[in-house]
Amino acid sequence: MIITSRAYPRVGLVGNPSDGYFGKTIAFVFSNFHCEVVLYETPELEILPNTRDHSRFTNLKTLVEDVRLYGYYGGIRLLKATVKRFHDYCLEHRLPLDDRQFTLRYSTNIPTRVGLAGSSAIITACLRSLMQFYGIRISKPVQANLVLSVENNELGISAGLQDRVAQVYAGLVYMDFNKTVMEERGHGRYESLDPALLPPLYLAYHADLSEGSEVFHNDIRERFERNDPEIIAAMKFWANLTDRIRTCLLNREQDKIGPLLNENFDMRRKIYTISPGNIMMVETARAVGASAKFSGSGGAIIGTYQDTAMYARLVKAFDAMHVKVIKPIIQLPEKESHDS
Numbered sequence: 001m002i003i004t005s006r007a008y009p010r011v012g013l014v015g016n017p018s019d020g021y022f023g024k025t026i027a028f029v030f031s032n033f034h035c036e037v038v039l040y041e042t043p044e045l046e047i048l049p050n051t052r053d054h055s056r057f058t059n060l061k062t063l064v065e066d067v068r069l070y071g072y073y074g075g076i077r078l079l080k081a082t083v084k085r086f087h088d089y090c091l092e093h094r095l096p097l098d099d100r101q102f103t104l105r106y107s108t109n110i111p112t113r114v115g116l117a118g119s120s121a122i123i124t125a126c127l128r129s130l131m132q133f134y135g136i137r138i139s140k141p142v143q144a145n146l147v148l149s150v151e152n153n154e155l156g157i158s159a160g161l162q163d164r165v166a167q168v169y170a171g172l173v174y175m176d177f178n179k180t181v182m183e184e185r186g187h188g189r190y191e192s193l194d195p196a197l198l199p200p201l202y203l204a205y206h207a208d209l210s211e212g213s214e215v216f217h218n219d220i221r222e223r224f225e226r227n228d229p230e231i232i233a234a235m236k237f238w239a240n241l242t243d244r245i246r247t248c249l250l251n252r253e254q255d256k257i258g259p260l261l262n263e264n265f266d267m268r269r270k271i272y273t274i275s276p277g278n279i280m281m282v283e284t285a286r287a288v289g290a291s292a293k294f295s296g297s298g299g300a301i302i303g304t305y306q307d308t309a310m311y312a313r314l315v316k317a318f319d320a321m322h323v324k325v326i327k328p329i330i331q332l333p334e335k336e337s338h339d340s
Helices: 060-070 076-092 118-134 140-154 162-169 179-185 220-225 229-250 254-271 276-287 308-319
Strands: 002-007 010-014 024-029 035-042 101-108 172-176 189-193 201-205 300-304 324-326
Touching (some): 010 300, 118 140, 118 162, 201 276, 201 308, 254 276, 276 300
Antiparallel strands (some): 010 024, 201 300, 201 324
């Protein structure tokens, strides 16, 4: 039996980064890129390396370039941590795992370190393969929690739930991370929305402008935990902005969404240190009339545009900056028998 599972990059449409601070967000996954994990039964358990996991280089320059693109760790640690966390979860909940062994391998073409949640995509796809291999049913909210726990607890990666919820649910998802709800349920309140309600969207990204979320979030967590009034107010602002855009979507008021996306970034700029290159991406998009905000933690922006002519101006303006522009194709949810 060969099991193939896919997961897709995530775009934070609005509300980020309040997802890690009991806020609200709307996000979607898109299929222009994907991660794929293949699992098949073998006599021994083995995790095969991808090109980003190799340790042999032509020269010093290629090693440095590899580190620049992928960091010091590749995807194998993500797979190992997912397998361990899955095992521990099944043990904790008395879910039997038979004694079969397997081989795992992965591939991904998701641009790295540009705020598109490429790492959690690998974990999500791996978890899906493990669930199918062992015939384990795990509800979607719990799946998202598990993916987050792989990063937070197993690997010490700072992250919020938004990416994992969007990648588990797929499509367009509204998320409410109200603290009381989270404590009572163990997860937030998640609502799937119709992607057809969205206005025309573009995504622009530049790997050279990427910043890992651990860099981007700098001292915000510390300030939030000591109830810094500026940070608390910003998180409430983003949560309210998310509700306003949800209302616009449901009322089909697409023309009102672009200015609200701009407000999301403008608030972010007030309290975060943002690199000049990332600011230039946003200002370039706005100069041609489009809206713009970060899709994640930097390196990629998402926004609305009016028509074909404006999209062409976006492509031309960003081409001079060596920034790629695409129209994201939203990946709709798949019906899976093990979801509940």
